[in-house]
Amino acid sequence: MLDTFDPQNVKSLINGEAVSSQTTSDILSPHSGKAIAKLHHGGADEVEKAIAAAKAAQKAWADTPAVQRGQILHAACNLIEARAEELSKIVAEEAGKPLSAAMGETTGSVMCGRFYAGEGQRLFGRTMPSGAPNKSCMTVRQPCGVAALIAAANTPAPNFAWKVFPALICGNAVVLKPAEDTPLSADWMARALIEAGVPAGVMNVVQGLGQEVGPPLTAHKDVDVISFTGSTRVGREIAGKAGADLKKVSLELGGKNAFIVCDDADIEKAVHWASLSAFSNAGQRCASGSRFIVMDAVYDKFVDAFVAKANSLKAGVGDDCELGPVINERQLNNMLSAIERAKGEGAKVLCGGERIGGDLAGGFYLQATLIEGSPADSHLSTTELFGPVGAIYKVSSFEEAVALANDSPYGLTGTIHTTSWDRAWTFTKELSTGVAVVNAGTFGSEPHMPFGGLRASGNGTREPGTEALDVYTELKDIYLITEPGRL
Structure with missing residues (x-):
């Protein structure tokens, strides 16, 4: 799948196919201000197709044992690591970073991916005693369904990993909207996951401007969970619209x-x-x-x-x-x-x-x-x-x-x-x-630790860490009643 990556034309990736658009804009290097590629703008039509592909593919992915999903994500991490310099050069160019810093971000994204791949062996529920005789109680985690993920531009490779890997290990299908300033790395990483074995319909990317892609994506009736990282203003808009439909939403917003x-x-x-x-x-x-x-x-x-x-x-x-x-x-x-x-x-x-x-x-x-x-x-x-x-x-x-x-x-x-x-x-x-x-900086969160804030910094959810599993799964109570007299 990486063999078809086109660094000059960034298109939406839907059900494994690149989708062109008549509307394009230049992707500019923050370092030079010069165009480095063309971004093909997706919109409501691409969102509709991506969500349909995700919905069609999600059940089979959820039915794949979580341990096997983890093995596929491990394979994806191995592929990213083997081609780390290639991804890092993309990040460095589109985000305006030293290559050494981009390499560090690539390493961080692999660490995050491996952490969540391991969670395929630990999607814990709980067993609890009942107050009634001959009754057993437990909880299990089940995927939400279709996850709409909206990522920021500042650290594009880790931002991809923080959202996509936990959503996938939990059995969801993904529609990712990357930042329009850093779309190349998201396209590359999505292709790496598909090459490693993630079904094409499970990993979809809709490229384009926020105002063209975001509203139809977050408002779609077949989206079951939304995760957004970005400004408080946009987060409030998403929360308001999602609240009307009682959609599950995770917001990681700003800080001062x-x-x-x-x-x-x-x-x-x-x-x-x-x-x-x-x-x-x-x-x-x-x-x-x-x-x-x-x-x-x-x-x-x-x-x-x-x-x-x-x-x-x-x-x-x-x-x-x-x-x-x-x-x-x-x-x-x-x-x-x-x-x-x-x-x-x-x-x-x-x-x-x-x-x-x-x-x-x-x-x-x-x-x-x-x-x-x-x-x-x-x-x-x-x-x-x-x-x-x-x-x-x-x-x-x-x-x-x-x-x-x-x-x-x-x-x-x-x-x-x-x-x-x-x-x-x-x-x-x-x-x-x-x-x-x-006695250190204000930053430095690690992929196995929860991250999030209060008030205008978020809505109380936490990603990444094991706490992200609460975002991308639903808990189901199960009660088993037995009748010993019928043995």
């Missing part, structure tokens, strides 16, 4: 994650992790650090070192580069507008704040940007920008720092830098987020 620096912190270590949290992957992580809350006793020392570090970052996509481009020009312009708005409200730009020119002028590069003086309720403080922009705040105490960290519409991740065990442990309990970290 706090990075607390205490007066007893190792400043050098804190600056290292602050830079990675704010600027690695060009700040394009829902778990990126974007609010830096610093105690007044070390404020000047930390800020001076953080600004110096930000100014030293090398921009580009070489393996020695530390600051890449954002995914497209629209996102870049949104960030520039937010920076100007903050300045107009009295905030001070400590470094960055402008588009990078020179040899990188054609790409979508923003300088590493740090801003101080924005109120906690300002647009900059409460809006996820999804780029290399951090806001810095001064506080006088641990209690004030945690209160400010929790004063957010989001609740995804947060970290604290301190040498005090008491502060660290209290922080992990009092931070109102789904993830809490001590």
